[in-house]
Amino acid sequence: MKQVILSRTLPVIYLIMLGLSKYAVVVATVLSIIAPTVARPTELHPGDASDLIINAQDTINGTISASASKTQGIHATNGTALKFTITNNIAGNVNCYINGQDPNKNNAPVMLTPNFLWYYPTASTNADGTPAPVTESVAIPLNAQGLTTTIMIPSYVVSARVWFAVGELQFFTVAGDNGSFSVVQPSQSNPADPSAGINWGFIEFSYTADGGIYANISYVDFVGLPLGMSLTDTSNGVQTALGLKADAVTNVCNDLAAQAVKDSLPWDALCQSINGTVMRVLSPNDYMAANKSSGFETYFDDYVNEVWDNYTSKPLVIDTQNNAGNVSCTVSGDTLQCPDDGINYSKPSTADIFGCNSGPFVTNPTDSSVHQATVPRLCAAFNRGTLLLPGGDVQPSLGADSYYTSGPSNFYSAIVHKYEVDGKGYAFAYDDVNPSGDGENASGTVSSANPSVLGVTVGGPSS
Ligand SMILES: *[C@@H]1O[C@H](CO)[C@@H](O)[C@H](O)[C@H]1NC(C)=O
Ligand SMILES: *[C@@H]1O[C@H](CO)[C@@H](O)[C@H](O)[C@H]1NC(C)=O
Ligand SMILES: *[C@@H]1O[C@H](CO)[C@@H](O)[C@H](O)[C@H]1NC(C)=O
Ligand SMILES: *[C@@H]1O[C@H](CO)[C@@H](O)[C@H](O)[C@H]1NC(C)=O
Numbered sequence: 001m002k003q004v005i006l007s008r009t010l011p012v013i014y015l016i017m018l019g020l021s022k023y024a025v026v027v028a029t030v031l032s033i034i035a036p037t038v039a040r041p042t043e044l045h046p047g048d049a050s051d052l053i054i055n056a057q058d059t060i061n062g063t064i065s066a067s068a069s070k071t072q073g074i075h076a077t078n079g080t081a082l083k084f085t086i087t088n089n090i091a092g093n094v095n096c097y098i099n100g101q102d103p104n105k106n107n108a109p110v111m112l113t114p115n116f117l118w119y120y121p122t123a124s125t126n127a128d129g130t131p132a133p134v135t136e137s138v139a140i141p142l143n144a145q146g147l148t149t150t151i152m153i154p155s156y157v158v159s160a161r162v163w164f165a166v167g168e169l170q171f172f173t174v175a176g177d178n179g180s181f182s183v184v185q186p187s188q189s190n191p192a193d194p195s196a197g198i199n200w201g202f203i204e205f206s207y208t209a210d211g212g213i214y215a216n217i218s219y220v221d222f223v224g225l226p227l228g229m230s231l232t233d234t235s236n237g238v239q240t241a242l243g244l245k246a247d248a249v250t251n252v253c254n255d256l257a258a259q260a261v262k263d264s265l266p267w268d269a270l271c272q273s274i275n276g277t278v279m280r281v282l283s284p285n286d287y288m289a290a291n292k293s294s295g296f297e298t299y300f301d302d303y304v305n306e307v308w309d310n311y312t313s314k315p316l317v318i319d320t321q322n323n324a325g326n327v328s329c330t331v332s333g334d335t336l337q338c339p340d341d342g343i344n345y346s347k348p349s350t351a352d353i354f355g356c357n358s359g360p361f362v363t364n365p366t367d368s369s370v371h372q373a374t375v376p377r378l379c380a381a382f383n384r385g386t387l388l389l390p391g392g393d394v395q396p397s398l399g400a401d402s403y404y405t406s407g408p409s410n411f412y413s414a415i416v417h418k419y420e421v422d423g424k425g426y427a428f429a430y431d432d433v434n435p436s437g438d439g440e441n442a443s444g445t446v447s448s449a450n451p452s453v454l455g456v457t458v459g460g461p462s463s
């Protein structure tokens with residue numbers, strides 16, 4: 001247990017420490033009745049290597065031959081080098097980290113050094129079996145607030161991230177099976193991650209010979225250090241995804257606390273704080289995955305029942321926006337059934353709705369085109385709470401001004417969009433579902449086969 005304890009929880013913790021767990025439960029219950037549903041962020045408690053959680057979201061896996069030298073990078077003068085210009089708009093010692101996989105070396109994990117060479121980490125595990133820290137110098141310090149720093153990506157790289165941190169991040173490696181190993185990256189959803197107490201964020205990108213650059217900012221998992229992108233191609237075309245405003249995390253948390261007061265759900269617990277400072281905000285999907293008794297478990301249940309009741313007696317029209325056109329779905333025997341879909345929809349749980357990738361929302365490449373179109377449209381409609389609004393019997397058809405206007409819906413998504421500079425950045429997995437021709441596109445992606453420079457702002461847009 002770490003030193004940092006909110007004063008309200010102090011007596012409870014004290015009682016638990018004394019072994020009086022029954023009293024602790026009683027006191028906790030009484031406190032939660034007395035205490036209003038406000039200012040209740042989740043407290044972070046950064047740990048060490050033994051607190052890391054190894055999962056697909058936070059690892060990059062690969063192999064590297066034992067003969068590979070540590071820093072055998074291709075120098076940045078190579079014709080394939082790509083320039084990033086980073087504008088630092090936040091105070092403090094801000095570091096950049098770039099990691100990914102080298103497609104020219106069987107996707108070996110790589111990390112960029114401050115002299116723009118790739119470092120190829122090797123499997124190293126602590127004697128006690130925990131992941132070992134990466135000790136190579138991989139932090140690229142940014143120039144001070146208001147200044148720009150140029151970083152060269154020396155060669156093609158895939159599944160890559162550009163991380164920014166006010167302070168230092170900790171990366172680890174751990175040996176896997178058959179000579180493979182994992183690079184373990186900072187995790188937003190583990191409150192004990194060694195980097196949990198640092199303000200950080202990342203952009204995801206791939207840079208390949210065929211595709212050029214593809215870079216993406218997303219709030220599907222969390223909101224952290226605000227980052228924005230501006231990609232210029234070799235014909236001077238510019239694409240932007242400007243990200244969140246500088247004070248977005250604070251504002252998002254204030255709004256989530258207000259929502260918690262309104263509906264008594266723990267929206268404010270999505271905020272992850274340390275010593276009273278919020279570091280990041282988890283999406284309800286990530287929060288539910290990290291906390292099995294989150295308080296959201298049955299959030300959508302009544303609504304799902306009401307939707308199912310409604311579409312028993314009348315059809316729900318899904319505009320597939322593909323060759324299948326409109327399909328009329330109706331509930332029969334507890335499942336929603338759509339012609340030519342091939343798979344019936346059982347009632348989704350709240351976790352299914354926030355994640356859009358479990359229960360009835362699982363998709364496979366072999367599914368019919370009706371199913372592949374219906375899953376995103378149905379899940380988006382649940383997240384936005386539009387299924388019982390007038391006109392909501394055709395999905396998608398209602399515009400953005402009707403999203404999140406009634407509960408239950410994904411208020412995290414509603415609130416995050418409020419603080420986006422240019423409306424870019426998905427806040428749930430199928431945020432790209434929109435009525436035909438309405439021009440909405442929240443995609444936080446920029447891409448070009450002929451990139452010239454990727455500009456990034458750290459800590460909010462440049463004014
Ligand atoms: C990497 O390997 C670990 C350990 O086997 C596994 O848990 C994780 O899901 C893998 N990561 C990816 C991205 O596949
Ligand atoms: C330049 O980069 C390409 C692609 O990564 C690589 O195949 C080639 O060997 C590099 N050339 C030099 C001179 O480093
Ligand atoms: C490791 O190699 C063995 C033998 O080839 C194979 O059966 C096993 O599936 C491999 N394990 C992984 C995780 O790839
Ligand atoms: C939180 O407070 C503790 C104890 O004063 C201190 O050691 C730690 O550095 C603080 N962490 C942050 C992120 O401010």
Ligand SMILES: *[C@@H]1O[C@H](CO)[C@@H](O)[C@H](O)[C@H]1NC(C)=O
Pocket residue numbers: 204216217218220443445
């Ligand atoms: C953007 O990145 C997120 C993960 O951060 C990923 O889920 C999503 O598919 C990406 N978006 C696109 C359009 O590829």
Ligand SMILES: *[C@@H]1O[C@H](CO)[C@@H](O)[C@H](O)[C@H]1NC(C)=O
Pocket residue numbers: 042266269291292293294295
């Ligand atoms: C899980 O969520 C509940 C309800 O918001 C909260 O009381 C509890 O502290 C959380 N547990 C953890 C480990 O964050």
Ligand SMILES: *[C@@H]1O[C@H](CO)[C@@H](O)[C@H](O)[C@H]1NC(C)=O
Pocket residue numbers: 306309310313388
């Ligand atoms: C359909 O939904 C509306 C709006 O919530 C509700 O008033 C109505 O009772 C529902 N109808 C059925 C048949 O469930």
Ligand SMILES: *[C@@H]1O[C@H](CO)[C@@H](O)[C@H](O)[C@H]1NC(C)=O
Pocket residue numbers: 317319325326394
């Ligand atoms: C689907 O139905 C809606 C509402 O009736 C209509 O506006 C739209 O044009 C239809 N789409 C197609 C492809 O027929």
Ligand SMILES: *[C@@H]1O[C@H](CO)[C@@H](O)[C@H](O)[C@H]1NC(C)=O
Pocket residue numbers: 332333335337342343344
């Ligand atoms: C969907 O439900 C209908 C009616 O109950 C049934 O005839 C059909 O076999 C179901 N389809 C699948 C794929 O389970």
Ligand SMILES: *[C@@H]1O[C@H](CO)[C@@H](O)[C@H](O)[C@H]1NC(C)=O
Pocket residue numbers: 441442443445446
């Ligand atoms: C939205 O914008 C992204 C990135 O510019 C693009 O790839 C995608 O095709 C667009 N989607 C729609 C529906 O226009």
